[in-house]
Amino acid sequence: KAGVTQTPRYLIKTRGQQVTLSCSPISGHRSVSWYQQTPGQGLQFLFEYFSETQRNKGNFPGRFSGRQFSNSRSEMNVSTLELGDSALYLCASSPGEVETQYFGPGTRLLVL
Amino acid sequence: AQSVAQPEDQVNVAEGNPLTVKCTYSVSGNPYLFWYVQYPNRGLQFLLKYITGDNLVKGSYGFEAEFNKSQTSFHLKKPSALVSDSALYFCAVRDRTAGFQKLVFGTGTRLLVSP
Secondary structure, three states: OOOOEEEEEEEEEEEOOEEEEEEOOOOOOEEEEEEEEEOOOEEEEEEEEEEEEEEEEEEOOOOOEEEEEOOOOOEEEEEOOHHOOOOOEEEEEOOOOOOOEEEOOOOEEOOO | OOOEEEEEEEEEOOOOOEEEOEEEOOOOOOOOOOEEEEEEOEEEEOOOOEEOOOEEOOHHOOOOEEEEOOOOOEEEEEOOOOOOHHHEEEEEEEEOOOOOEEEEOOEEEEEEOOO
């Protein structure tokens, strides 16, 4: 099976802009989670979607949002970008609730 | 709150020697524990997990981990290190108080295997 894919792999934006990141899970996986990785804060949970419903959300401002489509593909959006949003954004998919999460290669976002 | 701690920022080991990367956890209830590895400019690769059962868990690439409930530890081990094992290793616990798929990660341990 193909692994988790994320697009784009690299992105450069300026402050105030918005950005949309995409994640395609492993075929058959219905759960998609998003994480932010930064040198200062490490890996932090953003949110998780299952069957198009957001089931859990981390401690991030409302500028961070996401959605999941009927084919389990997911997008996350960050509006009004700040310098501190520069990070590696990782998507992970899982077949269900208690299964292992498998991660994609990430999207590296740089905000100037 | 559920948490894991990785007390060592870096572990250095010579190729061919055994390696240990330490992880301790703090959870309410039974822990679901994971180890992931990250190579430069890559995502996280799953190595192994402990849900229940045997305390010694075997995973990918010759890695194993020992679950110790009395010491609340889940140390990652490999009998003979390879230079290619050099990477960043993360211990994680499923945050069951938050439900579902939220993983709480440690700060990571950089493993450097010298030839």
